[in-house]
Every structure is written in structure tokens, then in C-alpha cells.
Amino acid sequence: LAQEIALLDDVVVIGYGERQRGDITGSISTVSADLLERGSSVSPELALQGRTPGVHISGVSGNPLERPEIRIRGISTFGVADPLIVIDGVPITEFGAGAERASAAVRDLRGNVNILSLISPGDIESISVLKDASSAAIYGVRGANGVILITTKRGQTGAPQVQINAQRGIQNVSQMDVLNVQQYTDFYRQAYANNPDQADQLPSVFDPASADYLGNMPTVDWHDALINQDAITEDYSARISGGTESIQYYLGSGYARTEGTMMGDQLERYSFSGNVTSNISDMVRAGATYRVVYADALDNRQGVSMGEANLAPPWQPVFDPTGEYFQMIGHGNTHAAGMGFAPVTDIEGISLWGPQRRQNSLARQHSKNTTYELVRNIGSAFIEVEPLRNLAFRGTLNVDWNRNLRKTFTDIEDHWFSWTASGPDPSLQPGSIGEYGERNNINRNITGEFSVNYRENFGSHNIDLLGNISRQEYGVRVLNSSGTFLPIRDPNQWGVIRTADPESTTAFTMRQDDALMGILGRLSYNFDNRYYLDLTVRRDGTSRFAPGHKWGTFPSVSGSWRVSSESFMDNVDFISDLRIRAGWGRLGNQETARFAFISGVGDTPTYAFGARPGEPLGTIRRATRLADFPVEDLSWEVVTTYNFGIESLLFNDRLSLTAEYYNRVTDGILQTVPLAASVGVQNNPTFNIAEVLNRGFEFEIGYNDFIGPLQYNISANLTTVHNEVLHLFEGTPFGGDQGRVEEGESLFFFRGYKKGGIFQNQAEVDAWLAENEEPGSIKSPGDIYYQDLNGDGVIDADDRTKIGSPIPDYYYGFNIDLFYRGFDLSLFFQGVGGVQRVNNVRWSGEGMASDGVNQLTSVLNRWTSENPSTTMPRAVRDDPGNNNRFSDRWVEDADFLRLKNLQFGYTVPPEIAERVGMGQSTLRLFLSGTNLFTVTSWTGLDPENDFVPPARTISLGLSMTIR
Helix, strand or coil, X not given: CCCCEEEXXXXXXXXXXXXXXXXXXXXXXXXXXXXXXXXXXXCHHHHHCCCCCCEEEECCCCCCCXXXXXXXXXXXXXXXXXXXXXXXXXXXXXXXXXHHHCCHHHHHHHCCCCHHHHCCHHHEEEEEEECCHHHHHHHHHHHCCCEEEEXXXXXXXXXXXXXXXXXXEEEECCCCCECCHHHHHHHHHHHHHCCCCCHXXXXXXXXXXXXXXCCCCCCCCHHHHHECCCEEEEEEEEEEEEEXXXXXXXXXXXXXXXXXXXXXXXXXXXXXXXEEEEECCCCEEEEEEEEEEEEEEEECCCCCCHHHHHHXXXXXXCECCCXXXXXXXXXXXXXXXXXXXXXXXXXXXXXXXXXXXXXXXXXXXXXXXXXEEEEEEEEEEEEEEEEECCEEEEXXXXXXXXXXXXXXXXXXXXXXXXXXXXXXXXXXXXXXXXXXXEEEEEEEEEEEEEEEEEEEEECCEEEEEEEEEEEEEEEEEEEEEEECCCCCCCHHHCXXXXXXXXXXXXXXXXXXXXXXXEEEEEEEEEECCCEEEEEEEEEEEECCCCCCCCEEEEEEEEEEEEHHHCHHHCCCCCEEEEEEEEEEEEEEECCCCCCCCCCCEEXXXXXXXXXXXXXCCCEEEECCEECCCCCCCCCCEEEEEEEEEEEEEECCCCEEEEEEEEEEXXXXXXXXXXXXXXXXXXXXCXXXXXXXXXXXXXXXXXXXXXXXXXXXXXXXXXXXXXXXXXXXXXXXXXXXXXXXXXCCCCCCEEEEECEEEECCCHHHHHHHHHHCECXXXXXXXXXXXXXXXXXXXXXXXXXXXXXXXXXXXXXXEEEEEEEECCEEEEEEEEEEECCEEECHHHHHHCCCCCCCCCCEHHHHHCCCCCXXXXXXCCCCCCCCCCCCCCECCCEEECCEEEEEEEEEEEECCHHHHHHCCCCCCEEEEEEEEECCCEEXXXXXXXXXXXXXXXXXXXXXXXXXXXX
16 A cells, blocks of 8 residues: 555656556656756755646645645545645555645644645655556555655665755745825725715715824835745755665755745744665565654744735834834724824723724734644655565555644733724733643554565566555544633743633543555556556455445556557657557545444533423523434545556657546545435535546657757646536535536636626616616616626526636646756746636725725726726725626636746866865755746736735755765
């Protein structure tokens, strides 16, 4: 189940035998080890994103703690769609195989540290992706959404060598333009005046005749205060490796620190890794790998984002004239002039900055403290015995153990800087300066396996037999405690203190345990290096399902034909290698409901006991009930894939071409079924019902050659995705307009109204109303009218239609690598097409209806009688024309082409190295840039993330190898 699978250049190691790249019949893609070797600036996400066909990464941001979303060949389930990540043969498990995004509760318990950030880039040897059932079968049910294999460097036979990598850079993000104080004041005066029902309710802070008027205040740049300009990112590592014929070793260590581009985030990582492999005798081989990582994360952002900076009233200050933080609410005073920081405890909740004051996030960062201390241990050990030639027995033990300790502190002063507080939390104990809590998560994952491998050649016939049995036990323990009495401000003495008041502390514990078992048999056959066939049968069992449904059988078959080895190809000189391959297979996905075959016990009901005079209902007591409808036959989601591909090397291996068609259907997806209230259950049950299709093409092309001393490599890849829901319960759609699921459509598509235009005068309004009716709307010039798609003359919910999909139709990448006399230049572009997103930043910043939030400067082009805009409606308080409904006004194409990475390097020539006393050592210096520019029609900051956009990073580094 956790076989050692590593792709190193053109050799694939699967089981115990080396198989040439042309022998592989499944869909496998590899990131070049040479790419990863060129400096330590290539993170796992960057190495995968756009460089590997079939892999799409989204959700990348300037927050070092945020996990990106990784999808392999699209999304084919409503539930967990994350691939399995395997590090040096150890399957990484957190609340299940890839369940990081299963629910908000799971994400919260798991913590915010990105698992891929725990690996020092300099330690990585290769990254491979298994994309279909035949290639991922060895990982069974955990590989249903694909597998990402990260293989780290190992010791090699030879003299010891030391490698040192160092890199330091800065990160920045752009910002959006918002209204200044004068524009903001004029805007809201106009918005209130445009609504006759609101004109006399203009807040006094906008009224020049009022003593509360704030329109003469200076403009405050909240972006400048909340964005962490020139955020530092640095990574330092050192490693030593070497060995003899009988033993090879590798030791590495590293330190990294990354600041978030928004104030309040930081991640520090300390890591150590080591591995050793020993040929104990001609028959016995053993080895062990160990990696420990300590990460210290600060997660104190307190909602700081572009959205927070965009919406803050421009007159609301972050600091007072003395440099202290301004509070958001005051004591009996509605006028801000002259107000300073006043730490009082009897706050009355009086607004200082108007109806839409915002929290002072910087102040709250200093009055709150949330940290994570994460220790992760990943290790494996194996022993392999070969008693007879070509017959090998192997036992492996893998352990993944981690502890995630979250500490949270909230100072009593925090309430002075919140926009909702009415005073200090009354639950605090007398003499307390704040609240404190700790949550300790311990995650364990132990996998043991035993394998038998037999290989033999019979003339032109070659067979490889593999049998494998494995068992995995994993689970989590959670201990959470908090207290409202904390008498001291020294962080080194913080703790949960028990007092005489039983309500001063709270605590809970949680445990979750699961187990998997797998039995695998695989036959690989090769005839004369021309015909290849792999047959695999896998039997998986899980603890999550009811007796009789715990086990599933999942077969796969794949084969390839090396056409270039046929005699009729002997005279075709321009073809070096030509191969056709195909495969079919099934895998189960167990990431469904846990223990749905029994009912949970609900403790929320109450009942009346013993009526008496004055209490006709009696005493109300707490009760329990069976809240669920047990589904005893709940079982696996079954993923069925088939693929057909062709690969070729042409013109003396200078040109490589690959094309593949894939088709993946996920059946038995869990769907909740509504039951009548008379059934008597609290929660609706889920059944294996739905079916989703993903299909498309993958293309890769690469060319390398020389022009004198100039060497160049050019490569590109493209993946298309067609996503379609094939079946739902009784064909009934579900989900909201911003994530709807419906038969015949892609998953989670957007449904809304379609704009028709903007009324330019009252005559157009009258003409439209003569033919149309829109309940709940009052139309005026400057309002948007929407299309009557069903032709009934009424604009209502029945006129909503598909207006976009968040699933890309295609994604691509291309690379250019140049080498000239020690200099090298690498450019990597990544792109996405056929995808839409909801522009929430623009929705809030151009809505022009809310009370007091700031707006983007684009609203200066709003419709007025003097500026008859055809693209942006009028500003009007409370939006009587319903201009802000969810429609294609807020859904935009999010296609983009991004220069993801540029790196320019120089390697000191060997002759110069020897001349300066470096011997055979090598030294490379490089300048690297990430996310340097983006070509897109998206009107926000970034088509992937407007609130915390991907950081633009410039860094310097060096890589040195001492021999």
C-alpha cells in the first residue's frame, strides 16, 4: 500500500524492479529533478502548478498558512476531492485521506499550517503524480482522487558531499483604489437623496450642518496600514550525503521563515531529515527514513484582507495623534474630533465613525494572540530479504505522528476596538485581564505492510508478480480547554486557571479512530520490450461501513505497445520511441459519512414532567433521542477511469510529444435525501446515489537543442476538463445560486439573473413596465433591468439561469529554459481558461446601497443624469430597484496567463572554482521572481484571490555543493 514509488529521470522504481519509462502503462507525470535542483526557490506547489498536466492548484494567496486546493483531472465528487500526498512512501493522513476540506469543523481542528510548507524545497528529489486507477491502485481507496508522490534526496555511493542553500526575498501585493473622504461624503449624500424614503435619514456624520460632520477629516489609507509591505521570506538549509557499496546515508536540516503579506501572519519552520540504506548481505537489505519538523505559526490576522481595507470609512483612523490605536466605540460621544485612545471599561457602544465603522484590525492583533506549535514526525523503516534469485520479501513500517498545539489569548482591551462590542465581556472573572485557551491535537497514522515480489525472464517473456498486504490505523485525539480568569500578562505564564466559579473554565475531549486494510495482487507482463500488460486486483476494507459492506474489490488493467520496437519501424529514423497505451480500472473512495449505519444520539430535546398548580407544563427536563436514520448499506464511492494515450520521442530525442484522453466517472456519491417530518428523525439521511463525469485530454510537447554554446529547452502542456453531473436523487437539483448542483451541468455552477441594460430615462422605465412586472422592485432611471428568460412577462426566480462555472474548461503551462556558458534563464508561465468566479470584492465595493461602507473608485463612473452610464447603475440607499441581486453583473471570466516564475542564475565554472581554492565544488547564484505579472480581463486584483492575493516575490539565493 505504501510501496516505494519514485520517478528519477527516465527510470521508474515500482516494487523492487527497475522499469524503464516506456514500460509504464498508467498515467504518471513527473516534475524534473533538475528543475527542483536549480536553487531552493521551487516550492512543491510551484513545481506542480502548470508544469504537470492534469494538476490544477487554486486558492494560492499571500497567507503562508493557507493551504492551496489541489485537484487532479477536475472534481468528481461532492465531498472530499483532495489527492493523497505521499512523502517518501508514507501516506499523509489528517482526519482521513485528504479530508482537509471536508468541513469547517475539520479544517478548524486540523489547523492552518499547509502540509506542503513543511518540506524544505532543497530536500526534494522529485515530485510525481499518479492520475488513473491503474497507476494509483497500489494506494487503494486513498488514491481515488489521485496521488502526489514527493520523494526526497537519498545518499549515494561516493565521497561525502555537503550542499548549502540560502535564499532571502521580499513579498508584496497590489491594492485597490477606494474613495477619499470628499468623494465618500458626496457619494453617500447622493445615495440617500436618490431614495425618497431615505432622504431624511442621512446620518449626521455626512451632514455638513451637524456637529457630528466628519467630511472635513483627513483621508486614512487603510491599505497602507494593513498590508505588510516587503514581507520577508527566507529559507536556509544544509545537507550532507555519501556512502559506500554497503551503506549510504543522507542528513539534512533547514530553517525557513515567511511573513504574510497582510499584517498578523507568520510561519517559522525548523526541519531535520535523515535516511540510511544498508546492504547487510547479498540476501538482506534494510533502510530507514526519518523527518521531523517543528513549525511555529502566528495566525493573528483578525480579518485583515483587501476587503477589510476596501470597506473601512476613509475618515476612520487607525492611530490617534499620539500613535496609539484608535478605538472604534466611545463613551457617550458621537463626534470624533479630538478623540484619543481612552481605555475605559464602561463603554456604552456609541459609534465614533458613522454607521459602518470597521474593527481596528491592527489594534485587535495586539490585543489578541493565536499561535500554533506543530511538531510532525514522519518515518519509515524496511527490511528486504531475497532468499532466491528474483524472489524478494519486504516488510515496511510507516509512522506519521504529529501534534498541533493552538494557544489563544484575548485581552480585555480587544473589545474597545471591535465594531460590535458594547463593553468588556461580562463573562470575564474579576481581576482577569483576558481569556486564554489551549487546544492540543495529536494525530497518529501507522501503516504496516508485507510484500512478495517475483521476477523472471523466459526468453522474450518477462513477468513481474507482486503480492501486498497492508494495514493502516489512524486517528486523532483532541483536548480543548479555556478559562476566563487570567491575572498576568506575561505570555510565559499563561495557562487555564481554575477558580471557585465552575463556569470560569470549560473543556472537552474528542477522539476519532479509523482503520484500513488492503490486499493487492499485480501481474506485469512484457514481451520482447514491445508489448506490456499490467493486471491488478485490489481488495480494500474499512472500519467506516456496516458489517457486510466493509469490503470492496477494485480491479484495473493497462497495457502499452511500443510501436518503435517493431521491425517495420527500423527504417523510420526520425522516430526514436513511439508508444501507445491504454488503461481501465476502478478505485473506491471511503471519504464518505463515518458510521452512518447507526444513529447518533441527540441531547437537544426536552420533555415536561409532573404538572402542578402554577406550572401546567411541569418541570422541563433534558432528553435524548436517536437523531438519525441509519443507512446500513452505505458504502464506497466508486471511481471508474479509462484512458488512451500516445507518447513519442522524435529527431534524436529532441522533440517529445504526448497526448492522452481520460474519462473518469464517480458513482455512488453521497447525497442527502429529504424525509417527511412524520418519519421522526432530526437529520436527513445520505445514500450512495449521485454520479459525476470528468473527461478530457492532456497534451505535452517538449523540444531541446543547441545553437552553438546556447542550450535551450521549451515545453508546454494543456489539460481540458469536461465536468458534468450525470445523476441525482429523483433528478432534484440542490445548492444555492453560488454553488448549484444539477443534472446535465457542471458541479457548483453559478445560477442567477442576466442583465438587460440600464434605464436611461423615465420613458424607458414606463415602456418596460408596460410589458414586464417585477414584484418587490421600484424602477427608476439609472436602475438595471433584467431579462425575462421564460417569456411570462414577470421577472422572478424562474428567470434565473446558468451564468458561470468555477471549474476551468482548460489549464495550461509552458516553460522556456536557456543555458549559456554558466548562465541560465528559466521562465515558467501558467494559465487557466473557461472559468468564472464571483467578484465579491466588486460586489461589496460597487453595490452602492449599503450604509456607510466605502466603495471602489470605479463607482465614480456610476449613472447620473449628467453621466448616463450604460455599464454601472445609480447610487441609491437600500437598492429599491434590486440592482444588487445575484446576476451576471457580479460573475466575471477569471481566465488568466501568469508569469509564475522567472529565475536567472550563474554557475561558477569549474576552472574558476579550482583557481580560487574551491576544488571540485560548485556555486550557483540566482535571482528569482514569482507572480511577476498576470494577463487577465478580471477587474479585481487577482483572478484567484482578491482578498489576500498571491504575493509578488523577488528573492536572491545561492546553492553550493562542497565535494
